[in-house]
Amino acid sequence: MGNIGAAITGVSGYVPDYVLTNRELEQMVETNDEWIRSRTGISERRILKGEGMGSAYLGTQAVKALLEKTGTRPEEVDGLICATITPEMFFPSTANLICDNLGIRGAFSFDLAAACSGFLYALETGSNFIRAGNQKKIIVVGADKMSSIVNYNDRNTCILFGDGAGAVLLEASEGENIIKDTIIRSDGVGKDLIYIKGGGSAYPPTHETIELGYHHFFQDGRSVFKYAVKSMADVAVEIMKRNNLSGEDIAYLVPHQANMRIIEATANRMAVNMDKVTVNIQKYGNTTAATIPLCLWEWEDKFKKGDNIILAAFGGGFTWGSIYLKWAY
Ligand SMILES: CC(C)(COP(=O)(O)OP(=O)(O)OC[C@H]1O[C@@H](n2cnc3c(N)ncnc32)[C@H](O)[C@@H]1OP(=O)(O)O)[C@@H](O)C(=O)NCCC(=O)NCCS
Numbered sequence: 001m002g003n004i005g006a007a008i009t010g011v012s013g014y015v016p017d018y019v020l021t022n023r024e025l026e027q028m029v030e031t032n033d034e035w036i037r038s039r040t041g042i043s044e045r046r047i048l049k050g051e052g053m054g055s056a057y058l059g060t061q062a063v064k065a066l067l068e069k070t071g072t073r074p075e076e077v078d079g080l081i082c083a084t085i086t087p088e089m090f091f092p093s094t095a096n097l098i099c100d101n102l103g104i105r106g107a108f109s110f111d112l113a114a115a116c117s118g119f120l121y122a123l124e125t126g127s128n129f130i131r132a133g134n135q136k137k138i139i140v141v142g143a144d145k146m147s148s149i150v151n152y153n154d155r156n157t158c159i160l161f162g163d164g165a166g167a168v169l170l171e172a173s174e175g176e177n178i179i180k181d182t183i184i185r186s187d188g189v190g191k192d193l194i195y196i197k198g199g200g201s202a203y204p205p206t207h208e209t210i211e212l213g214y215h216h217f218f219q220d221g222r223s224v225f226k227y228a229v230k231s232m233a234d235v236a237v238e239i240m241k242r243n244n245l246s247g248e249d250i251a252y253l254v255p256h257q258a259n260m261r262i263i264e265a266t267a268n269r270m271a272v273n274m275d276k277v278t279v280n281i282q283k284y285g286n287t288t289a290a291t292i293p294l295c296l297w298e299w300e301d302k303f304k305k306g307d308n309i310i311l312a313a314f315g316g317g318f319t320w321g322s323i324y325l326k327w328a329y
Pocket of ligand 1: 031156
C-alpha cells in the first residue's frame with residue numbers, strides 16, 4: 001500500500017437553541033452592545049440550558065448528525081476523540097459517553113484537553129492513528145459547554161463565550177486531498193494568564209474554593225490578546241511558507257473564533273482577503289474546541305474538492321497551532 005493519509009470526509013455541528021444576546025448581558029453586568037461588538041465582534045452566543053445537560057449532549061448531537069449524513073454505521077467507527085476543557089464529568093471521558101449514547105461499542109475513545117487549540121490537537125492525533133495504518137474511520141469532536149465555567153458576574157470574560165460542538169469524520173485515503181501538514185505547539189508561560197484554578201487535584205471543590213471562585217474561568221484578556229495575535233499569525237504564516245503557499249493559493253482560512261481583531265490580524269499577516277475567512281463569532285462567540293469544526297460545518301457547501309484550507313488556533317496553556325489540508329469532497 002502507498003502512503004496513507006487522513007481525509008476529512010464529513011462534518012457536522014450542533015449549537016443549542018437558547019440565544020444569549022449582548023442586550024441580555026447588559027442586564028447582567030456593566031457592559032453594552034457597542035463595546036462588545038467593537039472589541040470582540042460578538043453579538044450573541046448559544047447557551048445549553050437544562051439540569052444535567054453537559055458537553056456529552058452537545059457532542060452527541062454533532063456526532064449523531066455526522067453519522068447520519070455520512071451514512072456511517074456505529075460499528076464502522078474505529079475511534080472517537082473529543083477535545084474539551086469542560087468534560088461532562090471527570091470520568092468516564094466525554095468521548096466514552098458520546099460513544100455510549102450513539103451505540104458505538106468497542107471503538108477506542110478518549111478526551112484531549114488543549115483548550116481553544118483542542119480541535120487541532122485532536123485532528124492531528126486522529127490523523128496519526130489513520131496514518132499508522134490500523135484505523136480506517138475516526139471521529140474527531142470539539143465540544144465545550146463554556147457556560148458551565150464562566151462567571152456571569154465578570155464582564156471581562158462572560159461576554160466572550162458560548163456553548164457548541166462540531167465533529168468531523170476522518171478516513172484513510174491514498175489520494176491528494178488529505179491533511180497535508182500540521183504544527184502544534186505549547187508554552188506554559190500562559191499558566192498564570194488564563195486558567196481555572198479549582199476543581200482539580202490541587203484544589204478539589206470545597207465550600208472555601210467555591211467562595212473564592214476557583215471553579216470559574218479566569219483570563220488576563222489584554223495579555224492573552226497580545227500572545228494570541230502574534231502566535232496564531234506566526235504559525236499560520238510558517239505553515240504557508242513551508243508548503244510554498246501564498247495568500248492567493250489559499251481558498252479559505254478557518255481560524256479559531258476568539259476575537260474578530262485576532263482573526264483579522266491573522267488574515268492580514270497571511271495576505272488572505274477577509275472574504276476567504278470563515279467568521280461566525282458574531283453568532284456563537286468563542287466555543288473553545290468547537291469553533292473550528294462549527295466553521296467547517298457552516299462553510300462546507302462553499303468548499304470545493306482540492307481547496308487549500310488553513311486552520312489556525314490559539315488557546316489556554318498556552319497552546320497554538322495550524323493545519324494545512326486539501327478539502328476532500
Ligand atoms: C477580552 C478582550 C475582548 C478585552 O478587550 P481589550 O480591548 O483588551 O480591553 P481591556 O481588557 O484592555 O479593557 C479595556 C477597558 O474596558 C473595560 N471592560 C472590560 N470588559 C468590559 C465589558 N464587557 N464591557 C465594558 N467594558 C469592559 C475594562 O475594565 C477596561 O477598563 P479600564 O480601561 O477602565 O481598565 C480582549 O483582550 C481579548 O479578546 N483577549 C483575548 C481573548 C482570547 O483570545 N482568549 C483566549 C483564548 S482563545
